[in-house]
Amino acid sequence: MRKPTAGELLxxxxxxxKGAASDGAGGTTTAFTEQFSCRAAYVHLRGGESVQAARLQGQHPQVIRVRSSSHTRGVTTDWRIRDKRTGDVFNIRDITPGLDRQFIDFLCQKGVAP
Incomplete structure (x- = not known):
């Protein structure tokens, strides 16, 4: 596998x-609030049985790669990633730091509940 480059972060x-927000009636509700934004690369997963089965169910598993930073190292699987241009929301399923410590890969799914 070749080493990723910053030029791929398109x-x-x-x-x-996830946090609590006012519902306007004196109570609270669960809401997501933006913590930070950064550049990312999408790595579309190909072929295995689980990937094909997920696509048949309307889910889209893929890897979102970002530069490692103090912000991105603090992300956990109860967060979500949102494409700022399209508004697509990806739920984080797994987090894998790169061996070179320059990038972090987030295994995400689009089209499923958090």
Whole structure:
């Protein structure tokens, strides 16, 4: 597998954290709020059985790669990633730091509940 480069980070994504917000009637509700944004690369997964089965169910698993930073190292699987241009929302399923410590890969799914 070849080493990723910063030139591949073509997309602008936001990282949203789940928190509590006012519902306007004196109570609270769960809401996501943007914590930070950065550049990212999308790595579309090909072929295995689980990937094909997910696509048949309307889900889209893929890897979103970002530069490692103090912000991105603090992200957990209860956060979500949002494409700032299209508004697509990706739920984070797994987090894998790169061996070179320059990038972090987020295994995400689009089209599923958090």
């Amino acid at each position: 997309y602008n994504v936001a990282f949203d954290k």
